[in-house]
Amino acid sequence: MPSQIFTVEDARVKAKRRLPKMVFDYIDGAAGRELLASENISAFESIKLQPRALINVEGRTQTKSFLGKDWGLPFGIAPMGMCNLAWPGADEMLAKAATEYNIPLGLSTMASSTIEQTRERAGENAWFQFYVSGSKESAMKLIDRAAASGYKNLIFTVDVPHVAPRVRDMRNGFKAPLKIGPKQFVDFALHPQWSISSLLRGIPSLANVETEVDGQFKRESGRGGIDWDFLDYLRSYWPHNLIIKGVLSVEDAVRMKQAGADGIYVSNHGGRQLDSAPSSIAVLPLMRTALGTDYPIIIDSGIRDGESIIKALAYGADFVMMGRPFSYAIGADGQRGLETVIELLADQISAAMAQIGVTEMNSIDENVLFQK
Numbered sequence: 001m002p003s004q005i006f007t008v009e010d011a012r013v014k015a016k017r018r019l020p021k022m023v024f025d026y027i028d029g030a031a032g033r034e035l036l037a038s039e040n041i042s043a044f045e046s047i048k049l050q051p052r053a054l055i056n057v058e059g060r061t062q063t064k065s066f067l068g069k070d071w072g073l074p075f076g077i078a079p080m081g082m083c084n085l086a087w088p089g090a091d092e093m094l095a096k097a098a099t100e101y102n103i104p105l106g107l108s109t110m111a112s113s114t115i116e117q118t119r120e121r122a123g124e125n126a127w128f129q130f131y132v133s134g135s136k137e138s139a140m141k142l143i144d145r146a147a148a149s150g151y152k153n154l155i156f157t158v159d160v161p162h163v164a165p166r167v168r169d170m171r172n173g174f175k176a177p178l179k180i181g182p183k184q185f186v187d188f189a190l191h192p193q194w195s196i197s198s199l200l201r202g203i204p205s206l207a208n209v210e211t212e213v214d215g216q217f218k219r220e221s222g223r224g225g226i227d228w229d230f231l232d233y234l235r236s237y238w239p240h241n242l243i244i245k246g247v248l249s250v251e252d253a254v255r256m257k258q259a260g261a262d263g264i265y266v267s268n269h270g271g272r273q274l275d276s277a278p279s280s281i282a283v284l285p286l287m288r289t290a291l292g293t294d295y296p297i298i299i300d301s302g303i304r305d306g307e308s309i310i311k312a313l314a315y316g317a318d319f320v321m322m323g324r325p326f327s328y329a330i331g332a333d334g335q336r337g338l339e340t341v342i343e344l345l346a347d348q349i350s351a352a353m354a355q356i357g358v359t360e361m362n363s364i365d366e367n368v369l370f371q372k
Contacts, residue, residue: 024331057359263297
């Protein structure tokens, strides 16, 4: 039976029906009134592409060279915490897709699989993303593990000095690690397929973080104390590619480049941190101008279709990452749903490339945009 997923929104709707409310809201929710989460999407919708005619567009390819590797597609899987909530075994599904389609997979510090497991599953396609949660010493242990496992790309997320209140999570009683009380029990009982599968596989936990002295994980611990001195130390410590994620300030980005960062990852955390922040796509052209034409830039937040991927590349990104679309896909239909969404995005990119008259990713620049 086919997935019956023809858009990312189809996957979202199916995931909403299939997942417990607490789990879906954790994936789908954002900070504050969730205005930025909506603006991230509408900002892309306001950008128009310029159709062209009578151009030979046979032989189109989506291969994209980035950070020393040729990728099969111009997009990858953004780091997401506790992916196994979307469906038991989601981490393994993502790793399988990363290798099958030759795309990068960002492993979050807050993942349900270990650094070592993901590197073994996804090979060189695995990137490691980390926060400083707890002591700086515990953070460096994570980095040592990533280095020992063979990771070559380290994503340092800097936009969570404090975990923003997310109203849906508060209403649902969502906590990390997962706590199950009467309200959650009823929610899970109403979604037996997810619940039984999760019980058989084990309730998702945080596989890479250390507990504090009282045996409890503190999400906030250590985050607010990270500063430019730590970045300098990290740059001297980590010998491979260092990408700074969660950057919306041009001033900060320039300073990060000067500090030796190998790339800037423009992101507002999908609207999950500061509801009044600008959309990532609005900031992107300013970043490109300030950082120069050749400096590596990644973008995420609000990308829901192939045309938006092209728009991001035209606005100055070198590579695109996405998170929620893949969680929706897994929540909707597991591995099959994930592969359906990846292929859907690739098909949308190919169709749009034909319409705008380009045959390769490097040909996508501001000239493919409609200029009023």
